[in-house]
Amino acid sequence: MNAQIKGKCFQVGNAATVYQIISRARWKEHGRNVEKLGDWVFEKLAPGAEDKAGAFRALGYSIVIAGGNFGCGGKSNDHPLLALKGAGIELVIAESFSRIFFRNAVNLGLYVMPCPNISSFCSTDDIIECDLGAGTVKNLTKGTALNTKPLTDLALDILGAGSLVDYYKKVRDKPELLFAGKR
Numbered sequence: 001m002n003a004q005i006k007g008k009c010f011q012v013g014n015a016a017t018v019y020q021i022i023s024r025a026r027w028k029e030h031g032r033n034v035e036k037l038g039d040w041v042f043e044k045l046a047p048g049a050e051d052k053a054g055a056f057r058a059l060g061y062s063i064v065i066a067g068g069n070f071g072c073g074g075k076s077n078d079h080p081l082l083a084l085k086g087a088g089i090e091l092v093i094a095e096s097f098s099r100i101f102f103r104n105a106v107n108l109g110l111y112v113m114p115c116p117n118i119s120s121f122c123s124t125d126d127i128i129e130c131d132l133g134a135g136t137v138k139n140l141t142k143g144t145a146l147n148t149k150p151l152t153d154l155a156l157d158i159l160g161a162g163s164l165v166d167y168y169k170k171v172r173d174k175p176e177l178l179f180a181g182k183r
Helices: 024-030 034-038 079-086 099-108 153-161 164-171
Strands: 004-011 063-066 091-094 111-114 127-131 136-139 144-147
Touching: 004 091, 024 034, 024 079, 034 079, 063 127, 079 099, 091 127, 099 111, 099 153, 099 164, 153 164
Parallel strands: 004 063, 063 091, 091 111
Antiparallel strands: 004 127, 127 136, 136 144
């Protein structure tokens, strides 16, 4: 599978925790309601978003650029991932991810791409184009490109199906589709 995503990016720094993505109080308030959780993404990090439902979503970002250890500080909570999806985020590119966050993102169908040096490659509001299968990131605003390791075929198959559960439903009775990316 060849996944390409293009959009406007929002940049956060190193070690952005799951609680900076969305506060735990909002998790309790909205449960697993993706749209409601999406109303409160980066409430404390995005200028003008604090205590304003949907403020981050209204800024039109679809890609998050992050430093190292993005999504740290939590266990296997799905709320931050659901919130990012609810806010319209299609892709997170980070220098590195918390291991649990990365695995949960793939399992829940949120595209993620590790990419060293991405923090110095772009700024908030730049337009980015990423080919996850080829491992290329283009900053269309600055006219520059960066190469990184592409996602595995299995990760791309899971993401392309929408989630790990959807991937399983697709292949459970058709073993010939298992690991279809390795043709």
